[in-house]
Amino acid sequence: MGKTTGFLEIERLEEHYEEPKARVKHWKEFVLRLSDADAAKQGARCMDCGIPFCNNGCPVNNIIPDFNDLVYRQDWKNALTVLHSTNNFPEFTGRICPAPCEAACTLNIEDKPVGIKSIEHAIIDKGWEEGWVLPQPPKSKTGKKVAVVGSGPAGLAAAQQLARVGHDVTVFEKNDRIGGLLRYGIPDFKMEKQLIDRRVVQMQAEGVTFKTGVFVGKAPLPAGINNYATKHVPPEDLLAQFDAVILAGGAEYPRDLPVPGRELKGIHFAMEFLAPQNKVNAGDKMPERIMATGKQVVVIGGGDTGSDCVGTSNRHGAKAITQLEVMPQPPEKENKLLSWPYWPLKLRTSSSHEEGVDREFAITTKRFEDDGKGHVKALVTARVEFKDGKMVEVPGSEQTIPADLVLFAMGFVSPAQPVLDAFGVQKDNRGNAQAGTEADTGYRTNLPKVFAAGDMRRGQSLVVWAIREGRQVAREVDLFLMGESALPR
Structure with missing residues (x-):
């Protein structure tokens, strides 16, 4: 590395955030990227540790020490080349990836990992500003046609x-715009959608054709899944017209909570709440959208989607927000000897939490109460604990939480089954497309020329895993069509 003692001399520097009181008044990104000089200092902290655990911690296997060193030397253009060699869309991951690479960093043993995510963010944003991110059209055409169903990170x-x-x-x-759950599942304050739009322009220049508002599968889709399609294409058409088909839809089927009172008005899946707001931000008219303004909001689910509901509710001007999680509260600090270099279980406070929310752990919802007019007015909850490996209710712990709006953010069970059923793709026991990743299976389904990747194959996961699988399935399809491939595995 360029500065072998950098980690001893330079402290970790976090990216700065706009203050909560200011940022809840708008829908724009509020993370301020590092200056060139600060990014260089953070790159200098990469310690030439000998075994770069960060590479293995990163699902796309970013060549992290190399681009850290290049940023330290202010060789930004080559840093961008190294970053793009493993990651097609670092502007997505540099914003919304939870950074398992930093958890795996050797310096994380003392809670001061290299700011890898902030360096990645700085590299790609500078690359776009300098005009270095250009279309890479092929030198020649193969004459082979490939259909990709789904335009999330795996499909793209x-x-x-x-x-x-x-x-x-x-x-x-x-949906009516490209991006999948990046477009309608991630709030704009975490990732502005012009980032997707400019990649679409680049990919069109590289020869990709995009068709929006087209549902490939068997209608109708279950409740809770966004669907702005105006046209239906049967799978048979794709199989007849294309040499290969990749199924890369997201894991969109939400987990429900079938307890008494579930049918009451004011109880919604998270995506029914989040997606329309993104459409409004894009300039669409959505008169029927769900608003949290002036309401007692209860978000059930303690993960990222729940956090997104909290941030969106704060921007709507909710009266109060409570977030419930059935699992016990994790420790504030992990045991490094047990967890490092793997992703640790610990309490995580998101930027949305910092904007205002009351978080409750080890609590379950028993029923919803009616206001007498068919609308929810409260939740009846109880504390839970683990005994003999089972979750049981704590006697006498019932309480009532007022609620005008309840949002389910308990994760996603599987991809949309009507898509897989329409193709006739075999599924695993979780309802995902059954397709192995080993060299002999190569993301292939039970159908001769149908492949599956991303959340549709692996289940609900991270954007960085989706990009990895999209890259890998591309190689397998190329190998299938041409008998050989120069694409990375």
């Missing part, structure tokens, strides 16, 4: 890789 990564080696790629998206 697969499409871009395949287009760059000369295949004619068409991406089908059921």
